[in-house]
Amino acid sequence: MSGSAVLLQFLNGLAGASSLFLVAAGLSLIFGVSRIVNFAHGSLYMLGMYLAVSLSGTLGFWLSVPLAAALVAAAGLVIETTLLRRIYKAPELLQLLATFALVLIIRDAALWAWGPEDRLGPRAPGLAGAVAIAGRQFPQYDLLLICLGPAVFIALYLLLSRTRWGTRVRAASQDREMAAALGVNERRLFTAVFALGALLAGFGGASAIPREPASLQIDLAVMSDAFVVVVVGGLGSIPGAFLAALLIGEVKAFCIGLGYSELTLAIEFIVMAVVLVFRPWGLLGRPLAETRGPGTLQPPLPAPSFLLLGGLAVLLAIVPVFAGPYTIVLLTDILVFALFAASLHLLMGPGGMPSFGHAAYFGLGAYTAGLLLLRAHLPMELSLALAPLAAALGALVFGWFCVQLSGVYLAMLTLAFAQIAWSVAFQWDRLTGGSNGLIGVWPAPWLSSKQAYYYLTLVLCLGAVALLWRLIDSPFGYALRAGRDSPLRAAAIGIDVRAQQWAAFGIAGLFAGVAGALYAFSKGSISPETLSVPRSVDGLVMVLLGGVQTLSGPLWGAALFTWLEDSLSRGVEYWRAAIGAVILVLVIAFPRGIFK
Amino acid sequence: MSALEVRGLSKAYGGVQAVRDVSFSVDAGEVVALIGPNGAGKTTCFNLLNGQLRPDSGEIALAGRSVVGLRPHQVWRLGVGRTFQVTATFSSMTVRENVQVALLSHHRKLFSLGKPAGRFQVEEADALLARVGMQQQAARPCAVLAYGDLKRVELAVALANRPRLLLMDEPTAGMASDERQALMQLAAALARSERIAVLFTEHDMEVVFNFASRIIVLHGGEVIAAGAPDEVRANPRVREVYLGNA
Incomplete structure (x- = not known):
């Protein structure tokens, strides 16, 4: 030059x-x-x-x-x-x-x-x-x-x-x-x-x-x-x-x-x-100033009703017997987003970190799965297994910076990272297909029927959610929650709060990556929409809708939101605005916290 | 060798010298009070000792090992327990879980994904709670406890890693008079039986003179007197600071 x-x-x-x-x-x-x-x-x-x-x-x-x-x-x-x-x-x-x-x-x-x-x-x-x-x-x-x-x-x-x-x-x-x-x-x-x-x-x-x-x-x-x-x-x-x-x-x-x-x-x-x-x-x-106080009052985290959830799992397992293909596809979506919301909940609930960019890891999982299949010609099963690792790696890189901050700074940073990830997917034509995305991301022949793929999704998503819940109940989860409840006290008993939060980022990214990879193979194609900021906010709404202080809430929130989005997007032209309006009405009607 | 040895400790915020050239030591088994009027630099001193603040100059040694530059969680690993002026506990957890988390940290299980945390070291946690008289309330959420009870939970949590030095910042603030005596009796007994060095700040002079074997008086960030309670009581400089006359 x-x-x-x-x-x-x-x-x-x-x-x-x-x-x-x-x-x-x-x-x-x-x-x-x-x-x-x-x-x-x-x-x-x-x-x-x-x-x-x-x-x-x-x-x-x-x-x-x-x-x-x-x-x-x-x-x-x-x-x-x-x-x-x-x-x-x-x-x-x-x-x-x-x-x-x-x-x-x-x-x-x-x-x-x-x-x-x-x-x-x-x-x-x-x-x-x-x-x-x-x-x-x-x-x-x-x-x-x-x-x-x-x-x-x-x-x-x-x-x-x-x-x-x-x-x-x-x-x-x-x-x-x-x-x-x-x-x-x-x-x-x-x-x-x-x-x-x-x-x-x-x-x-x-x-x-x-x-x-x-x-x-x-x-x-x-x-x-x-x-x-x-x-x-x-x-x-x-x-x-x-x-x-x-x-x-x-x-x-x-x-x-x-x-x-x-x-x-x-x-x-x-x-x-x-x-x-x-x-x-x-x-x-x-x-x-407020980031170093003695802590905020946090409600306890009640255990979910395993009887109810077990019954639900059985119900989900027998649905394909009598449901049509449309319902099966919708249920597959709901399961994928339930896992996505549950992984975000780990950060927002026990982690106390408001992430506005969680779709980045969902998208990273989806794109990695697609690229491994299409560009590296790996078998679908292997692509599905490896993709979450890429998402976890991405979450660890972004998360390292995010956990240096807290509150609104953290929220802004997560959003900026997600936008960066979106832009890379959007602009890097040669690798990601740019705005057209990737097509032909289909599952292996034995999974090609909607039913078979639904069962795969059911098993993986329920298994992943169970793992996440166990993790929240483990010593790691308690130490993470301790850092949220009172960073001051946590540090004073030997907890390196940032290290716990950083690990949580990696884990949440891993599970979001599982959801993303499953999503990619269920649709057969991936577009930059997959990791756009609105998708991140969808996740936030799911978690808040169901209740951030409960374990099973995010799952119900995801089910409700996915169903709502599916119905709205077919019936209403400006459905994004409709969702925005619903959020506003809820926030204004319950300004002290909506979905307790 | 003293459990805690402080030499020439200084810390300034902008133009304000909060702590200036402070030196003192605390031996194992000794209960020492750090007193002074509001703004004398007591809490700053504590925050320097457990690594929340970094001193501008000076040396802090725990049993001969320097801790300057370490972060709070690292200082804790070297055997420093702390209670806060405004109690800091985990409000989403029960009393027992609060102690269990401290025990998990002590046993280096913070990244364990194994069995549920609630089943970890239940007996050890209850034994610690029994020592501070909180075993009856072990299953109650911390968020609903009375303030005095929270102070006792904090003490149990601080004892979880068998500290060599216990820092108590206004341990009895917000407690009734008989509660105050009981809590300090407990701390003093622990200091003797477990050879813990206890350093505490306190506004209640009755508590200070009843329980401290030595007293250090801070004023304007400097040590103006140090010694046995009777010496300090008789010190003209201390009387001037506290009573406003010589």
């Missing part, structure tokens, strides 16, 4: 960093005052893009950008006053889930309004050309974007440090109770900060339309980028977000510039990993 090419990539990186910074700054601001990680922040960015593309048709580009940003801010206002305001005191997990429900709803709303095709934005009139820099052409508009990031940074800095309102925001970020006691009107402050965060996200999206088309996938892509930025920069730190946005923006630009666009996410992951190893709370962040 010549000197001038390096300079150009550097400038390209700066332009990308500006958009990233706008999203990450909003995310950080909102988290600072409300302690809510807004998973829908990428969706607001996407909304800004679509609105700007639409508006620019009639109003022209320059008017459409501020107007789109203002509309997104208004949407933020509505979201805060109708939804978030009701759940500020709800458990963290429910808050995250509620904002994720918004992701589903906003995506389907965009699909309804703008259709599934990417929408190209206009060029910026007056800045549509290119300038010559070091003998190469560089888009004029990107120069403006480069200035936008620092300009917004300075404006935010002045707003927070030089105005009374900014002082209130900073006071609320540092000590919410004290700020309230001193007469800061929390309600209005929260609303205003959320609207400001939404404005920034909408502005970031709208101003990016000359560079990239608006698409439905951009929400999660931007969100996971923003998560990486705030994790690297330090949650709640605006300068940290700025610094990290520059770092990540440059990393992306150089990967793409050098022709390794597939590696972008892997490199991003490595940057994040290095930062986390040396500064677990990010470059300029500070640790969350």
Whole structure:
């Protein structure tokens, strides 16, 4: 790469960093005052893009950008006053889930309004050309974007440090109770900060339309980028977000510039990993105070009714005698997702780790099984047996970083990892088949009938769940729970809490991999959907639906959810949004914890 | 050789010197009180001793072995039990299970996937609970216990790996007066019979002067007096700090 090419990539990186910074700054601001990680922040960015593309048709580009940003801010206002305001005191997990429900709803709303095709934005009139820099052409508009990031940074800095309102925001970020006691009107402050965060996200999206088309996938892509930025920069730190946005923006630009666009996410992951190893709370962040308390009150874990479950197993074993093929396929799906949910429950329940990226290990199992069969030409049985090991290995690699953190940091990191895994599957055409995925992943001849495969799934899933339950009841499971109940006490009796959690990650990944591999052979094909973030959230909903504090709850939750999804997806066009709406209604109706 | 030997221990938070050049030692079988007004640096001292905090400078040795830089779970393996100012127990488990988890750790079974944890070392757990008078409540969930009972569970848990040093941070806070005496009597008896070195912080001066064989007084992060109870009681500097006059 010549000197001038390096300079150009550097400038390209700066332009990308500006958009990233706008999203990450909003995310950080909102988290600072409300302690809510807004998973829908990428969706607001996407909304800004679509609105700007639409508006620019009639109003022209320059008017459409501020107007789109203002509309997104208004949407933020509505979201805060109708939804978030009701759940500020709800458990963290429910808050995250509620904002994720918004992701589903906003995506389907965009699909309804703008259709599934990417929408190209206009060029910026007056800045549509290119300038010559070091003998190469560089888009004029990107120069403006480069200035936008620092300009917004300075404006935010002045707003927070030089105005009374900014002082209130900073006071609320540092000590919410004290700020309230001193007469800061929390309600209005929260609303205003959320609207400001939404404005920034909408502005970031709208101003990016000359560079990239608006698409439905951009929400999660931007969100996971923003998560990486705030994790690297330090949650709640605006300068940290700025610094990290520059770092990540440059990393992306150089990967793409050098022709390794597939590696972008892997490199991003490595940057994040290095930062986390040396500064677990990010470059300029500070640790969350509450992570070292004497512990939270946790209910006991009652043993499931083995009589009921035994009866159910017998029933499941005789179903194929009288059920049609449709029911058998649905039951196979239910069994697979019951195991998936049970493996996630190990992390969420006894482990106390809210994973928003469990589908990564499910997908890793599925893809490994498919690749071993199709590319390595291994027998199906061997592929099925080896695939979970790959999932466990992946879980150990990702988990090592995750267990350095806790609470929302951990949730964000798991989600970012899952998005990275999804992107690899989506982008690495030669290996994974890209967006088309893999086809022809069929089981061995003796398993080719739906019945035979159902019995295989039944035996493996019930066996795996039984193993998981035994594990939760074993000394390992107790030590894991001890670390969740009171990290302080656990460490004071010789338990290396992170080591227990790390092992739990590997085990949960292994069992998710079993579920994923079974899923792959039951469908005959694998698509990137298999490990997408919405699939991870499906798992969360299953576990919460059934009850995270019980052993058998996740199984019932998985059965109910899988059946519901199956019925909805055939009857309702926008069924993802429908699921999102159901989640929201439940969270709002029972803000103190839904499914106890 | 002392069970615990502390030399020149210092720790600052930002600009605040929480602990400054603190030196003392505790022998096996000895019950030593660490006292001082609020903010004197007692809890910081404890957190340094069991590895929750890393000292800026100074040396901490358990029976001659340095523990500076070790994490809490490693310090515990060297024989340091601890109770907390605000009790920390496993609220999803029963009283017996709390002790069993500590025993599992002691026997290095934390990664065992074998038989259910609830069937592990039941008798040993109950014997420990009997020593603190909690055997009747062994099957009750920890979440429903009275505060004084939780303190006793913590003590049983801390004894599970036969510690050489027992750190008790305000062991009797939140207990009724006769309960306080009983708990400290128990700790003192254990110290004598098992040759455990006991270091405790306490606000109740009656407890301190009844049970401590030696007293170390912290003020502003520094040791201002140390010695037998009568010496400390007579020390003018201590009187000044506690009573506000010389």
